[in-house]
Amino acid sequence: MARALINVPAKAKRGEIVEVKVLISHPMETGFRMGPDGKFIQREILKSFACTYDGEAVFSADLHPAMSANPFFAFNMVASQSGVVTFSWTDDKDQTQVQTAKIDVE
Amino acid sequence: MSWRARGLALALLGLAGAVGARADIPAGERKSGALFMSKQTQAMQADDTANPGMLAAAEGEGLWNASPAPGGKSCAQCHGAAETAMKGVAARYPAVHEASGRVVDLDGRINVCRQEKQNASPLARESRELLALSAYVGLQSRGLAVAPPDDARLAAARERGRALWETRMGQLNFSCAQCHDDNWGKHLGSAPIPQAHANAYPIYRLEWQGMGSLQRRLRNCMSGVRGEPFALGSPEFIDLEAFLAARAQGMPVETPGVRP
Numbered sequence: 001m002a003r004a005l006i007n008v009p010a011k012a013k014r015g016e017i018v019e020v021k022v023l024i025s026h027p028m029e030t031g032f033r034m035g036p037d038g039k040f041i042q043r044e045i046l047k048s049f050a051c052t053y054d055g056e057a058v059f060s061a062d063l064h065p066a067m068s069a070n071p072f073f074a075f076n077m078v079a080s081q082s083g084v085v086t087f088s089w090t091d092d093k094d095q096t097q098v099q100t101a102k103i104d105v106e
Numbered sequence: 107m108s109w110r111a112r113g114l115a116l117a118l119l120g121l122a123g124a125v126g127a128r129a130d131i132p133a134g135e136r137k138s139g140a141l142f143m144s145k146q147t148q149a150m151q152a153d154d155t156a157n158p159g160m161l162a163a164a165e166g167e168g169l170w171n172a173s174p175a176p177g178g179k180s181c182a183q184c185h186g187a188a189e190t191a192m193k194g195v196a197a198r199y200p201a202v203h204e205a206s207g208r209v210v211d212l213d214g215r216i217n218v219c220r221q222e223k224q225n226a227s228p229l230a231r232e233s234r235e236l237l238a239l240s241a242y243v244g245l246q247s248r249g250l251a252v253a254p255p256d257d258a259r260l261a262a263a264r265e266r267g268r269a270l271w272e273t274r275m276g277q278l279n280f281s282c283a284q285c286h287d288d289n290w291g292k293h294l295g296s297a298p299i300p301q302a303h304a305n306a307y308p309i310y311r312l313e314w315q316g317m318g319s320l321q322r323r324l325r326n327c328m329s330g331v332r333g334e335p336f337a338l339g340s341p342e343f344i345d346l347e348a349f350l351a352a353r354a355q356g357m358p359v360e361t362p363g364v365r366p
Contacts, residue, residue: 005155005160005161005164007155021155021156023155023156023158023160023161025161025165027315027316028315068312068315069158069315069316070158070161070315072156072158074156
């Protein structure tokens with residue numbers, strides 16, 4: 001199952017500013033909505049999202065119930081060296097998912 | 107009032123009658139629903155890395171290549187790569203299923219395959235899996251023109267669909283045509299009234315926070331006019347889909363569309 005669509009340029013020049021885009025498949029259920037039975041639907045959101053580049057944190061965010069389903073992050077970073085960009089996100093139950101992408105810097 | 111003035115008044119009445127009568131949108135004036143959206147929503151649809159419908163399509167790709175039931179073949183085992191085998195397929199539906207002679211829409215056709223070829227149970231309408239598969243199949247027709255088949259057996263369905271399109275429904279007593287043929291481009295509250303062309307389904311609708319089929323969208327409008335919506339997969343909806351496909355003939359497919 002598709003968990004996330006991650007877009008990191010495969011190649012970049014040293015010092016180039018590149019855009020990183022991440023679209024995560026997640027319902028982001030607020031916990032404030034009622035189902036057809038009149039009972040509240042249990043909250044199910046992502047709490048946090050973080051991105052590291054060769055072990056160094058380059059972006060992180062805290063998420064809250066008012067955020068839309070399938071959260072989308074787009075941010076820039078400086079391509080300093082070839083390496084692995086790691087994305088991780090953690091849900092309400094403290095379960096973390098990790099995906100990685102490689103970037104080649106010339 | 108002179109005879110001349112009386113004649114003019116009658117002529118004006120006649121004109122009002124002509125304007126009030128329903129007319130199809132001329133081919134040159136047809137506009138996709140995407141053009142009624144904000145620039146931001148248009149950009150979201152245009153960028154595959156930002157379009158949430160692509161999550162469904164990616165999930166559909168996984169389902170295409172997976173066996174749905176023990177002993178059942180995957181879609182790919184019969185059809186091969188979707189990029190070639192499914193190119194232009196979604197643009198043709200609804201179509202006649204030759205073996206049964208029934209008119210089926212794309213979701214219905216996927217379920218026919220599941221039951222007859224894949225040894226699997228049909229997927230529920232609006233289920234995550236069915237929307238993912240139809241989004242993935244639909245994606246293979248993106249950019250191609252909506253091309254309903256020239257089949258006499260579909261003509262009857264289209265006519266029934268047109269009749270439904272023009273039938274007033276619900277407590278508000280509106281037909282589809284009264285908004286989408288006669289008053290498109292105006293506003294209903296703050297929302298623009300689009301021409302309602304079915305060229306981007308299944309769509310990711312921001313209001314739904316998820317994917318939905320054309321039938322879900324039609325049910326949405328029916329409850330909007332305080333009517334009792336037809337059931338998902340009902341013959342009425344297939345007829346309406348057949349009519350809408352003919353109405354959008356030649357317009358480029360946008361699947362998976364994003365709508366507000």
